[in-house]
Amino acid sequence: MASSPALVSWLVLVLTLAMAVSTTQVEAARAFFVFGDSLVDNGNNNYLATTARADSPPYGIDTPSRRPTGEALGSEPLLPYLSPALNGDRLLVGANFASAGIGILNDTGIQFINIIRMFRQFEYFQEYQGRLANLIGTTEAQRIVSEALVLITVGGNDFVNNYFLVPFSARSRQFSLPDYVRYLISEYRKLLMRLYELGARKVLVTGTGPLGCVPAELAMRSPNGQCAAELQRAAGLFNPQLVQMINGLNSDLGANVFIAANTQQQTNDFISNPRAFGFTTSKIACCGQGPYNGLGLCTVASNLCPNRDLYAFWDPFHPSEKANRIIVNMILRGSTNYMSPMNLSTLLALDTIPGT
Numbered sequence: 001m002a003s004s005p006a007l008v009s010w011l012v013l014v015l016t017l018a019m020a021v022s023t024t025q026v027e028a029a030r031a032f033f034v035f036g037d038s039l040v041d042n043g044n045n046n047y048l049a050t051t052a053r054a055d056s057p058p059y060g061i062d063t064p065s066r067r068p069t070g071e072a073l074g075s076e077p078l079l080p081y082l083s084p085a086l087n088g089d090r091l092l093v094g095a096n097f098a099s100a101g102i103g104i105l106n107d108t109g110i111q112f113i114n115i116i117r118m119f120r121q122f123e124y125f126q127e128y129q130g131r132l133a134n135l136i137g138t139t140e141a142q143r144i145v146s147e148a149l150v151l152i153t154v155g156g157n158d159f160v161n162n163y164f165l166v167p168f169s170a171r172s173r174q175f176s177l178p179d180y181v182r183y184l185i186s187e188y189r190k191l192l193m194r195l196y197e198l199g200a201r202k203v204l205v206t207g208t209g210p211l212g213c214v215p216a217e218l219a220m221r222s223p224n225g226q227c228a229a230e231l232q233r234a235a236g237l238f239n240p241q242l243v244q245m246i247n248g249l250n251s252d253l254g255a256n257v258f259i260a261a262n263t264q265q266q267t268n269d270f271i272s273n274p275r276a277f278g279f280t281t282s283k284i285a286c287c288g289q290g291p292y293n294g295l296g297l298c299t300v301a302s303n304l305c306p307n308r309d310l311y312a313f314w315d316p317f318h319p320s321e322k323a324n325r326i327i328v329n330m331i332l333r334g335s336t337n338y339m340s341p342m343n344l345s346t347l348l349a350l351d352t353i354p355g356t
Helices: 010-022 088-093 118-136 138-147 156-163 170-174 177-197 215-221 229-253 263-272 321-333 344-352
Strands: 032-036 094-096 149-153 203-206 258-261
Touching: 010 032, 032 118, 088 094, 088 118, 118 138, 118 177, 149 177, 156 170, 156 177, 156 229, 170 177, 177 203, 177 229, 229 258, 229 263, 258 321, 263 321, 321 344
Parallel strands: 032 094, 032 149, 149 203, 203 258
Antiparallel strands: none
16 A cells, blocks of 8 residues: 555455456456555566565565565466566466555655556556457457456555645645545546446456554554544545445446445454454554554564464555455455445356346
8 A cells, every 4th residue: 555565465366366266167267457556566566666665575474485576376376567477378367567656646656756657557458458469369358358357456545645645745735635535536437437448347446444543554643552533534535435436437337347345344344353353453563663563664674473364464554464365255255335336256246147
């Protein structure tokens, strides 16, 4: 989400594995495309000259290779688009275009300088489709894209690395918080329409988590361990409007192209009652420094917990692998309290129903 990117993206990895398990033997594997920020960047920023990267230990400590690259995670891992290994038949699996530090707005994350902003991620997606068409033909390439699952996760940085980054930021002087949220939603709608124009027909859109409750914000803004009120207010305004916008967009298109994941509610569950999910804490990050392990980056010099499964947060901003597994399970099978207008399993099952 922010300045400490989880480039071995557990959300992408777990969702990829869940999709593989749900694919029947007679059903061809579904391609997977990922757009967004550090919550889903699994290595693109490693190829860029930017501070928004996490390609050194202890990132990757629990992967099979123990390497923080996002690669070598299975027989057919989803590769970052900038990876030199993404060629030939590997293109058929899909690609990850996400880049840590980016937001809905182009001025979000300007402190990171060299990151792949959303317009550029979409340009890469167009470029990818051309490469795929050269490999298997235009018609087959279009089919793969239209049947693929697309994940987009963006928005949190527009608050923590833009509006609330510094007191009296340019955007906070330009907009009141409610007006800023409305502006973000209108710009997000343009991004989703662009994905539709590029051929995406099954798009999972995640909202922001409880922004004020992550260890970084507790360390910077909360002397008593309570979630930062203004960031919580921002998430509380943003997420319902995102769902409303997606429902309206589906209505305009005459199809359920987009489904919304209420990530705030999903995460709130284990933040408010961590022990019910097997965590000992939802305030202290496994890896970090300072109060709540919420300051600075996760590095070899940081505090590192011995058992990651006991922590809801891996680093100052990002959920742990176990937390991401809980989130993915809710995305796949959750009720309308968590997913709108349906969960991911229902959306993907529509392919197998005659007449859909």
